[in-house]
Amino acid sequence: MNRKFLLVMVILSIIVGAFYAYLGGFSSAKVSEVDSQQLFVAGRAFKGAVTDNLINDSFRRAAEVLDKKELEGMLGNIYYNNPEDRGDSIHAFIGVVIPDSAVQLPADYELRVVPAGRRALRSEVNAHYMLAPNKLYEAIFDYAKEKNLGLETFYVEWFPEDHQGIVEVPIKE
Template sequence: MKTFFYVMAGVAIVLLVLYTYIGGFTAPDVSVITSETKYVAGQPYEGTIKDEALSKTFQRAAEVLDNNELEGMLGNIYYNDPDKSGDSLRAFVGIIVPDTNNITLPAGYELRTVPGGRQVVRAEVNATIAVAPDKLYAAVFDYAQEENLQLEDFYVEWFPEDDRGVVEVPVRQ
């Protein structure tokens, strides 16, 4: 019985170390800022969050970066909150590109512009893509509730580094 306890304690320690390493205990920084214009090259998606087509859309964006078809960082636009709309998601999944001059879009990709100059709640966290989104959205919603801010159902998220995530949500005017 002691051996089982030691093995379980060892597994728990390893899991805690791993969770810490991927940023699981890192708190996001949240602020209200004026957004900058962003250009997103990608593919639209409409369906459930459990649909394999959504996963393939994310995988395609990663391949575009890995194959140097575009320069930029993984980034997405969400036009609704699937928690409020019965698991239905309207999104645009792709790459935030730094410049639209002389850009050649990969097959099936289109370019969308997210206008700047709006007040947004912005959250940033140093964590892997596996845990960053949940932390970011929870931080944005908590901050908006604490500050009595009404948010739009429009979310822009991106991952400028392997272990960094950012999300911006416009404040309803």
């Protein structure tokens, strides 16, 4: 019986490891210093506890907007507080990065513009959007600490593909 159990555990471990690898769990983020690009983010503001169901509703609504083709674009968010320091509260704008500001927005959406031309750190990773944020932020914070750079509390993340994530954070001048 112990051999069967061990064999089942080994097979399950291989399956879990392969799935984790498929999602990009073993990918590492690359960080570079860039001039930020202008982005148009259509979405809904959220300020409250990370356990609040309204934040999940905002994420679901963004996915729905894309699925129903109410907007063309990619999932994207703006955070106005440090994701590592936020504790149990978050100040965010959750939605869709769209190609330009001239599109008709869904009734429950508003538009925010991320300005271009600011010196920023950009982190990119090839991983599923469920795994990407932790890798992206960790890489940015490690790079900033290593280079002794201060960061603003303005984080923009977007997901151009299912297995790609990008975060930009302006560098304090």
